[in-house]
Amino acid sequence: MRRIVFALVAVAALAGVVASMAPASGQADQEAAPIFGVKIPPGYRDWRLISVAHEEGNLNDLRAILGNDVAIKAFREGKLPFPDGTIIARVAWSYDPLEESEKAFGRRQSFVAGPPKNGVQFMVKDSAKYASTGGWKYAQFDDGKLFTDAAKLQACFECHQAFKDHDYVFTNYAP
Amino acid sequence: MRRIVFALVAVAALAGVVASMAPASGQADQEAAPIFGVKIPPGYRDWRLISVAHEEGNLNDLRAILGNDVAIKAFREGKLPFPDGTIIARVAWSYDPLEESEKAFGRRQSFVAGPPKNGVQFMVKDSAKYASTGGWKYAQFDDGKLFTDAAKLQACFECHQAFKDHDYVFTNYAP
Numbered sequence: 001m002r003r004i005v006f007a008l009v010a011v012a013a014l015a016g017v018v019a020s021m022a023p024a025s026g027q028a029d030q031e032a033a034p035i036f037g038v039k040i041p042p043g044y045r046d047w048r049l050i051s052v053a054h055e056e057g058n059l060n061d062l063r064a065i066l067g068n069d070v071a072i073k074a075f076r077e078g079k080l081p082f083p084d085g086t087i088i089a090r091v092a093w094s095y096d097p098l099e100e101s102e103k104a105f106g107r108r109q110s111f112v113a114g115p116p117k118n119g120v121q122f123m124v125k126d127s128a129k130y131a132s133t134g135g136w137k138y139a140q141f142d143d144g145k146l147f148t149d150a151a152k153l154q155a156c157f158e159c160h161q162a163f164k165d166h167d168y169v170f171t172n173y174a175p
Numbered sequence: 176m177r178r179i180v181f182a183l184v185a186v187a188a189l190a191g192v193v194a195s196m197a198p199a200s201g202q203a204d205q206e207a208a209p210i211f212g213v214k215i216p217p218g219y220r221d222w223r224l225i226s227v228a229h230e231e232g233n234l235n236d237l238r239a240i241l242g243n244d245v246a247i248k249a250f251r252e253g254k255l256p257f258p259d260g261t262i263i264a265r266v267a268w269s270y271d272p273l274e275e276s277e278k279a280f281g282r283r284q285s286f287v288a289g290p291p292k293n294g295v296q297f298m299v300k301d302s303a304k305y306a307s308t309g310g311w312k313y314a315q316f317d318d319g320k321l322f323t324d325a326a327k328l329q330a331c332f333e334c335h336q337a338f339k340d341h342d343y344v345f346t347n348y349a350p
Binding site: 045046047048049051052053054055056057059062063064066091093095100104105107108109110111112113116159162163171174175 | 226231237266270279280282286288337338349350
């Protein structure tokens with residue numbers, strides 16, 4: 001099966017315009033609308049790697065898709081749908097050409113991760129609780145602040161519907 | 176400090192021509208020349224993520240740099256040199272445009288990880304044992320087979336010398 005990330009592109013595409021709209025008083029542990037509100041899962045940066053991707057255009061980032069233990073097990077076993085308790089994280093950084101590499105190769109060669117960019121996004125599986133959005137809760141944090149625009153978060157689900165046959169998940173496991 | 180991966184580019188650049196030169200009888204646990212021979216560290220794919228990168232040119236891949244527990248602790252604390260026992264892994268996959276994303280955006284947008292590509296590379300720190308190569312052992316596995324061309328592996332060290340001030344490691348931790 002073709003490996004795909006396409007990861008949360010629709011919402012990520014909003015990240016640039018969203019940053020300035022996020023409430024300045026927001027906290028990382030803030031609770032928002034019941035469907036899309038979620039706290040940042042502790043320790044997500046320690047989770048294992050599912051796959052990597054590069055987004056062009058306004059996103060212009062390098063990104064990694066990480067999964068908690070439930071997610072990794074499910075990805076590796078290739079079983080669908082993902083079980084309740086699955087959490088998938090998308091982290092991203094700026095897409096920076098590496099000067100040292102350019103000098104060594106005499107042309108552009110290497111692009112590396114710069115500072116964090118486009119927020120951090122999560123999909124949380126609870127087939128009963130989030131039944132109205134395919135069993136998944138979608139959340140985004142910009143600079144640690146929960147993004148609370150319910151209408152724009154609803155767009156996550158709408159875009160992910162294109163991957164209903166893969167339980168709404170764009171990413172496949174990169175072995 | 177600028178985040179850099181540039182990861183093992185010199186050796187990685189050889190991977191394409193190297194694959195067909197690797198001994199067909201080689202095994203993943205084969206021991207080669209004492210300086211550069213190394214077994215694939217078990218469970219490296221479960222290691223935590225250090226950073227991600229994209230290489231253009233002949234490499235044309237998406238890659239992830241993973242680290243064992245010793246490596247991750249050292250990267251996060253920012254202490255140099257890396258302690259003995261540090262192991263850094265570079266995994267890579269083909270750089271594939273995602274058709275679904277192209278359709279949705281009306282132009283090229285997403286590039287995702289395809290099949291594994293350009294082998295798997297490791298740096299293993301033992302300041303006494305590998306003193307002649309900056310305290311690091313360099314190794315590459317192509318399709319699970321240890322790459323044993325000592326002269327070409329020596330090129331790893333020679334290229335990494337450009338990063339002597341960062342203990343010969345190209346990559347910085349992506350938070």
